[in-house]
Amino acid sequence: TRLKIxxxxxxxxxxxxxxxPSYTIRRRFSENIHNVARHQPWLPIYHTExxxxxxxxxxxxxxxxxxxxxxxxxxxDHFTLFDLNGDGIIDDVLTNVGxxxxxxxxxxxxxxxxxxxxxxxxxxxxGKYKVxxxxxxxxxxxxxxxxxxxxxxxxxxxxxxxTEGYMTEIxxxxxxxxxxxxxxxxKSFGKHDIGAVGGISVESRDYFxxxxxxxxxxxxxxxxxxxxxTITNGDGFEWQKRGISFVSRFNYAYDDKYLxxxxxxxxxxxxxxxxxxxxxxxxxxxGWNISKEDFMSEVxxxxxxxxxxxxxxTGNDRLNTGAVNPNAQGSTSQLNTGNILRDYxxxxxxxxxxxxxVDGSVQAxxxxxxxxxxxxxxxxLIEINPGIDFGFFNNKISGSIDWYQRTSxxxxxxxxxxxxxxxxxxxxxxxxxxxxxxxxxxxxxxxxTPDFKWSSTIIGTTNKNTLVDFADSDGQITSIDEKxxxxxxxxxxxxxxxxxxxxxxxxxxxxxxxRPYRHxxxxxxxxxxxDLNGDGxxxxxxxxxxxxxxxxxIWSFSNDIQIGDFxxxxxxxxxxxxxxxxxxxxxxxxxxxxxxxxxxxxIDTDFLVDKYFTNSMIQDASYIALxxxxxxxxxxxxxxxxxxxxKLRIYATGQNLxxxxxxxxxxxxxxxxxxxxxxxxxxxxxxxxxxxxxxxxVNLDF
Numbered sequence: 015t016r017l018k019i020x021x022x023x024x025x026x027x028x029x030x031x032x033x034x035p036s037y038t039i040r041r042r043f044s045e046n047i048h049n050v051a052r053h054q055p056w057l058p059i060y061h062t063e064x065x066x067x068x069x070x071x072x073x074x075x076x077x078x079x080x081x082x083x084x085x086x087x088x089x090x091d092h093f094t095l096f097d098l099n100g101d102g103i104i105d106d107v108l109t110n111v112g113x114x115x116x117x118x119x120x121x122x123x124x125x126x127x128x129x130x131x132x133x134x135x136x137x138x139x140x141g142k143y144k145v146x147x148x149x150x151x152x153x154x155x156x157x158x159x160x161x162x163x164x165x166x167x168x169x170x171x172x173x174x175x176x177t178e179g180y181m182t183e184i185x186x187x188x189x190x191x192x193x194x195x196x197x198x199x200x201k202s203f204g205k206h207d208i209g210a211v212g213g214i215s216v217e218s219r220d221y222f223x224x225x226x227x228x229x230x231x232x233x234x235x236x237x238x239x240x241x242x243x244t245i246t247n248g249d250g251f252e253w254q255k256r257g258i259s260f261v262s263r264f265n266y267a268y269d270d271k272y273l274x275x276x277x278x279x280x281x282x283x284x285x286x287x288x289x290x291x292x293x294x295x296x297x298x299x300x301g302w303n304i305s306k307e308d309f310m311s312e313v314x315x316x317x318x319x320x321x322x323x324x325x326x327x328t329g330n331d332r333l334n335t336g337a338v339n340p341n342a343q344g345s346t347s348q349l350n351t352g353n354i355l356r357d358y359x360x361x362x363x364x365x366x367x368x369x370x371x372v373d374g375s376v377q378a379x380x381x382x383x384x385x386x387x388x389x390x391x392x393x394x395l396i397e398i399n400p401g402i403d404f405g406f407f408n409n410k411i412s413g414s415i416d417w418y419q420r421t422s423x424x425x426x427x428x429x430x431x432x433x434x435x436x437x438x439x440x441x442x443x444x445x446x447x448x449x450x451x452x453x454x455x456x457x458x459x460x461x462x463t464p465d466f467k468w469s470s471t472i473i474g475t476t477n478k479n480t481l482v483d484f485a486d487s488d489g490q491i492t493s494i495d496e497k498x499x500x501x502x503x504x505x506x507x508x509x510x511x512x513x514x515x516x517x518x519x520x521x522x523x524x525x526x527x528x529r530p531y532r533h534x535x536x537x538x539x540x541x542x543x544x545d546l547n548g549d550g551x552x553x554x555x556x557x558x559x560x561x562x563x564x565x566x567x568i569w570s571f572s573n574d575i576q577i578g579d580f581x582x583x584x585x586x587x588x589x590x591x592x593x594x595x596x597x598x599x600x601x602x603x604x605x606x607x608x609x610x611x612x613x614x615x616x617i618d619t620d621f622l623v624d625k626y627f628t629n630s631m632i633q634d635a636s637y638i639a640l641x642x643x644x645x646x647x648x649x650x651x652x653x654x655x656x657x658x659x660x661k662l663r664i665y666a667t668g669q670n671l672x673x674x675x676x677x678x679x680x681x682x683x684x685x686x687x688x689x690x691x692x693x694x695x696x697x698x699x700x701x702x703x704x705x706x707x708x709x710x711x712v713n714l715d716f
Contacts, residue, residue: 026144034136044126044166047682048700050119052601054112058088059120068093087118087171113536113604117172125172127165127237135159148201157191169234179231180246183239187222196261209265217257223354224250253358256284257331273301273322283331287361287388295394297326305405318405318412323398330393330426356384360441385431385440393426393443401453409459416453421446421482428691429487446483447510451476467576474569479509479562494694498597500626501557502694509562511695513595516543516557516628519621528612539605540622541630552621560629563687563696566591570641579648587641589685594635596681598700600626634676635684635696639704643668661715669707 020030058065061084069079069092079092090112116122138156145151164184172179196213226249228242263277279295301322304310310319355364364383369376401416423446428439454474461468481504484490488506491514493499503514522538546556572585600606605625611617625631646665654662675684686701 027142029139029141031139032137034134036134038130038132038134040130040132042128042130043123043702044128045119045122046699047702048598048601049114049116050122051598051700052604053114053116053119054090057090057118059118060084061086061088061092065093087121089115089118091115113607121172125169125234127167127169130162130164132160132162145197148199150198152194152196152198154194155191156194157189159190160186160188162186165237167231167234167237170231171234178229179234180227180229181231181237181239181242182225182227182247184223184225189220190217192217205269207265207267207270209263211261211263213261215259215261219255220252221254222250222252224248251355253354254284255358258282269306271303271306273299273303275299277326279329281329281331281392283392285331285358285360286390286392290389290391293329293392293394295327295329297324299324299326315406316404317408318403320403321400322403323400325399326397328395328397330395332426353383356441360384360386360390361388362386382436385435385437387441389443390426390441391424391443393422393424396421396423410462411456411458413454413456417451418453419448419450421448423447423483425692427693429693430490430492444485444487445481445504445510448480448482449477450480451478465578467574469574471572472569474567476567477564478566479564481506481508481510490693492694494690494697495597498600498624498626500595500597500631500697503559504693505559508559509564511693512562513560513593513629513632513696514557515560516552516623517546517560518542518628518630519544522611522617522622526611526617527608528610529608536604536608537599537625539600539607539609539624540611541625541628542617542621543623543628545621552623560632561593563592563594563635565589565635579650581646581648582644584643585641586638588636588638590636592635592684593632593696594679594681594684594687594701595697596631596633596679596700597626598681598698599631601699602680633679633681633684635679636676637684638672638674639670640672641669643671658716659714661713663713665711665713667707667709667711670704671706671708673704673706 015036016032016034018030018032020028022028061069061082063084065088066082066084069082082092094112136156136158138154140152140154142150142152162185164186166182166184168180170179193216194213195215196211199208199210201208225247226239226245227247228239228245230243231237231241232243259282260280261277262279263275265273265275267273275298277297279297280292281295282292284291299322301320303320305316305319310316363386365380366383368379368381370379371377398419399416401414403412403414405412424443425445425447427442427444429442429444431437431440452475454472456472458470459468460470484504484506487504490504491501492504493501501514503512504510505512519542522540522542527538543552544556545552546558549555567590568588570585570587572583574583575581609624611619644665644667646663649662649664651660654660675681681698681700682703683701684698685704686698687695688697688699690697
């Protein structure tokens with residue numbers, strides 16, 4: 015729902031406002047996709063009389079599942095823990111062809127309720143006053159309110175060994191207000207056009223977060239936290255962020271041929287310490303509309319040709335400011351340290367509640383939460399962008415060509431520190447990263463008649479990422495998952511967050527594995543790697559950069575066609591040159607259950623390593639997608655006039671109807687990366703599948 019009001023009080027003063035409330039109820043997918051997909055296709059959902067015959071229920075001393083009955087959910091270990099010979103011994107090597115002891119994946123989804131209820135209100139008020147000819151003043155008060163209740167109920171039938179359910183309830187609130195006050199001046203005299211903007215913008219964000227977890231639900235009838243027999247966890251806190259910006263801009267144009275623009279922002283943020291709260295961010299651009307020059311009048315096929323160049327600096331203070339929930343996977347944050355208070359108050363010495371033991375009794379106390387950094391300052395993005403705009407043959411062919419260089423310095427990073435500090439990392443300004451490349455937009459009007467119109471657009475961007483400087487941390491090697499500690503390296507002269515590890519030489523032969531059938535289609539978790547320096551010893555000197563997560567080319571190709579009352583459009587989009595570290599293979603191909611060899615194996619084990627240390631899991635992230643398709647038909651107006659309808663359009667749309675990935679990519683979505691950090695980017699566990707959507711609709715105007 016949206017309400018918009020505009021009112022002109024008199025010739026000089028006008029006011030207005032808009033409101034847009036919404037309330038959504040969403041049920042979220044209740045399980046990690048890799049945990050669902052790794053289960054074996056032979057696993058039934060429910061037990062029948064036939065399946066129970068294969069469950070070890072009646073062997074004396076080994077009746078693992080004596081209480082199973084028809085209709086119960088089936089698990090892999092119901093069948094794999096089986097006394098094959100009747101001698102009371104479970105031969106794990108021969109019979110255990112499963113790869114998971116988790117509950118049935120169907121039960122993990124249907125017996126679990128993860129849902130969100132969210133209320134949002136967006137609104138704004140403005141007042142505009144004409145001070146004099148060409149000079150206006152506008153004040154705007156706008157903001158949003160969000161109130162979310164998130165529930166995660168894991169039912170009594172959804173767990174492996176525990177027969178009691180548990181529930182987590184999260185409440186989140188966010189209030190955002192921004193107050194803008196700007197003067198705007200526009201004046202033309204002769205061939206001169208002048209414009210100027212000056213003003214101030216103040217913003218305020220207030221957040222609230224609370225969570226509570228309870229266990230002891232003996233049934234799933236009433237799914238409320240008050241029905242838990244034990245409250246196992248509870249937490250809640252509030253935090254704020256404040257910002258202020260002083261903005262000025264000056265524009266000048268002479269005869270629409272020579273263009274210039276200059277601006278300056280001074281932004282302040284409560285994130286930083288008192289000495290570095292403010293940052294200055296200038297920008298400038300110039301342009302020459304050469305097609306307006308007299309000497310171009312005889313070049314008939316060129317109707318638009320403009321050379322332009324720009325330089326600008328912008329600031330970033332975003333740590334974990336994109337989500338109220340510090341663990342939210344949908345956060346737009348650039349970085350988070352794992353603790354929301356560390357992210358919002360890095361310049362202050364913070365304490366957290368703790369306990370300690372004195373003379374055998376537990377005492378309440380406090381311990382440091384962070385390494386204070388009062389020197390933390392704004393991250394900067396410096397961009398240089400020369401380009402050309404063109405139009406030929408009355409804009410039947412048009413577009414633009416740009417070269418860009420974007421350099422980010424004073425990067426806001428949660429950098430590893432020595433364990434002697436009592437912490438594993440600290441927020442710092444560190445490093446410089448450069449992205450540069452070309453951008454092309456090419457538009458054509460292929461056919462243009464009253465009854466048939468067809469236009470096309472091609473957009474392409476190339477990019478090269480380089481870590482220019484990383485100070486004392488140059489060559490830093492990091493990992494994310496302690497159980498699967500794949501490595502990244504940040505090395506000057508190479509892309510930041512480059513994948514690092516060993517290069518695969520060959521796979522282990524099938525007949526060398528001690529349990530080759532656990533499970534069907536499984537792979538060994540070990541692989542034979544290359545001795546890159548040829549010294550006969552496998553060590554860190556044999557590791558190398560294996561790839562990076564940054565595409566070299568991103569492109570799109572769209573077409574718009576109109577034939578009479580029919581309209582049709584589509585867009586293909588693709589990305590090429592990036593790699594993704596897909597740890598999903600570790601789950602899908604049961605690597606962890608296939609890490610041992612037969613005692614008679616003759617393999618040189620000195621050159622065997624886990625696959626997650628190698629390029630085996632570095633996969634091509636290229637894709638081509640049919641992003642959208644639209645087809646519509648406008649009912650002729652003469653057929654509608656008798657019904658009081660001025661316009662009726664019937665349409666159908668589709669998104670991602672075609673999605674092609676590289677041959678060696680084994681996941682579901684190379685675009686879906688886990689939330690990590692700028693120095694450990696490109697990690698996923700299969701990714702969430704791409705949703706294909708088809709919609710039918712009607713547009714009516716009365």
